[in-house]
Amino acid sequence: MTKNFEDFPVYVKSLDLIEKVYIFLRSQDLEKEFEFSNQIKRAGFSISNNIAEGSEYNNNRQFIKYLKIAKGSCAEVRSMMIVSKRLKLGDENIAQEVINLSREISSNISNFVKYLKENIERS
Numbered sequence: 001m002t003k004n005f006e007d008f009p010v011y012v013k014s015l016d017l018i019e020k021v022y023i024f025l026r027s028q029d030l031e032k033e034f035e036f037s038n039q040i041k042r043a044g045f046s047i048s049n050n051i052a053e054g055s056e057y058n059n060n061r062q063f064i065k066y067l068k069i070a071k072g073s074c075a076e077v078r079s080m081m082i083v084s085k086r087l088k089l090g091d092e093n094i095a096q097e098v099i100n101l102s103r104e105i106s107s108n109i110s111n112f113v114k115y116l117k118e119n120i121e122r123s
Contacts, residue, residue, distance in 0.1 A: 003055075004055075005051055005052045005055040005056070008051065008055070008112075009108070010051060010105060010108040010109060010112060011048060011051045011052065013101065013104065013105050013108065014044075014047040014048035014051060014070070014105055015048055016101060017044055017047065017077065017098065017101045017102060017105060018041075018044045018045065018047075018048060020094060020097055020098050020101060021040055021041065021044045021077070021098060022041075023094055024081075024084075024090050024091060024094045024095060024098060025037050025040070025041070025090070027089070027090040027091055029088075029089055029090065030084075030089055030090050033089065036080065036084070036089070039076075039080065040076075040077060040080045040081075043073045043076040043077045043080065044073070044077055046069070046070065046073035046076075047070045047073045047074055047077070047105065048070075050066040050067070050069045050070035050073065051066070051067065051070050051109075053066055054066025054067055054069075054070075060116040060117075060119055060120050061120065063116060064113050064116050064117065067109050067112060067113050067116075068109075068113065070109055071106050071109045071110065071113075074102045074103075074105050074106040074109070075102075075106065077098065077102045078098075078099050078102045078103065078106075081095045081096075081098045081099045081102070082099065
């Protein structure tokens with residue numbers, strides 16, 4: 001029985017990450033940082049959207065492609081949080097929470113890709 005993407009723990013964690021990004025962006029010193037805010041939102045949404053889109057193909061090879069894009073977006077979110085810390089923008093503690101969660105999601109995606117590749121080889 002195929003799971004819906006909403007049931008994947010990594011998808012749920014990606015929603016948690018987006019929520020934390022939005023909390024981070026509520027900081028007053030980010031109010032005028034439109035490009036930064038837009039880019040990190042887009043990267044965050046890319047994680048969950050690529051997990052969702054890739055899962056709908058019902059093809060492990062296609063799904064892996066989309067998971068790799070999601071993993072790249074995790075790195076983008078992480079990079080932007082590192083930059084925000086260096087520039088002293090936003091709450092540093094929330095930034096670190098986002099960094100930690102993006103690392104966790106990235107690791108989960110790597111494990112998911114490994115699992116899917118093993119299933120390709122068996123079939």
